[in-house]
Amino acid sequence: MDRLTTLELFTRIVDRGSFSAAAASMEVSRPVATAAIQALEAKLGARLLHRTTRLVRPTPEGEAYYRRCVAVLADLEDADAQMNGAVAGMVRIDVAGRLARSLLLPALPAFLAQHPGLTLYLGEGERFVDMVREGVDCVVRAGPLADSEMIARPLGVMEEATCASPAYLAAHGVPQTPDDLAPDRPGGHGMIGFVSSRTGLPLPLEFMREGKAMEVMLPARLLVNGADSYAAAAREGLGLIQAPLHGLRADMASGALIEILAAYRPAPTELTLLYPSHRQVAARVRTVMDWIASLIGKTLPKT
Secondary structure, eight states: OHHHHHHHHHHHHHHHHHHHHHHHTTTHHHHHHHHHHHHHHHHTTTEEEEEEEHHHHHHHOOOOOOOOHHHHHHHHHHHHHHHHHSSSSSEEEEEOOIIIIIIIIHHHHHHHOOTTEEEEEEEEOOSSSOHHHHHEEEEEEEEEEOOOSEEEEEEEEEEEEEEHHHHHHHHOOSSSGGGGSSSSSSSSOBBBBBBOOTTTBBBOEEEETTEEEEEOOOOOSOOOOHHHHHHHHHTSOOOEEEEEHHHHHHHHHHHHEEOOOOGOOOOOOOEEHHHHHHHHOOOHOOOOOOOOHHHHHSOOOOO
């Protein structure tokens, strides 16, 4: 294994905390990866990695060497891009499925035609992603951000709407204010529960009244964790939903879904691009992130 390949292997082992995962990502066997790192440690005269049965982590010397390796590999990739006038390689991104289909995929053919050397791995994330362990370069996420070591790049805000099917509203009535959703009011309203990937619990509906947010938790006989199933269930009349407006426009235009309580829309949801703070951003990753930011920025209002 040549020197640069060994350095890349070493950085992937640190990122993933695993010899096996790093070896698989580079399409080499575990014994080959182990031998390469042992040879590197012998050459440097230093132990770079602590190895246990469950986890691999860098030693203090390994952590310092890792940061230099990341910078060297990124600089080399940037130099190649400048010389060739093009970026190349794999970029792994993770985006909520409906957002990927409604905003990114329609613009993807033109982007890939402009950058023929790029390959994208597009994950449709409705779950928490461990970016470092899974080797993901960047993610797009909606809503409040948990404290982390990720760098956050604001993209804009998504307006949300509360919708139901005509059949549902015919059966339960059209609420005029959030108070009409109370259990003691006529109609017996219910919602389709969208399960949070963070808590594993259904999210309440949210409404803004006189500048203040109020949450309403309705009975839910169906729980889902995917945006497409959420909208499809609403079209079938199974309850109220609350989702980003951009993903509901087609259903609203066709009459499959009708917006209710428009005067009480929830506060817009912030959309953010995240990437690891400890990595020097390579040219190929920066190119993809700039494209995502530009594309979403043209579509969604700013914060």
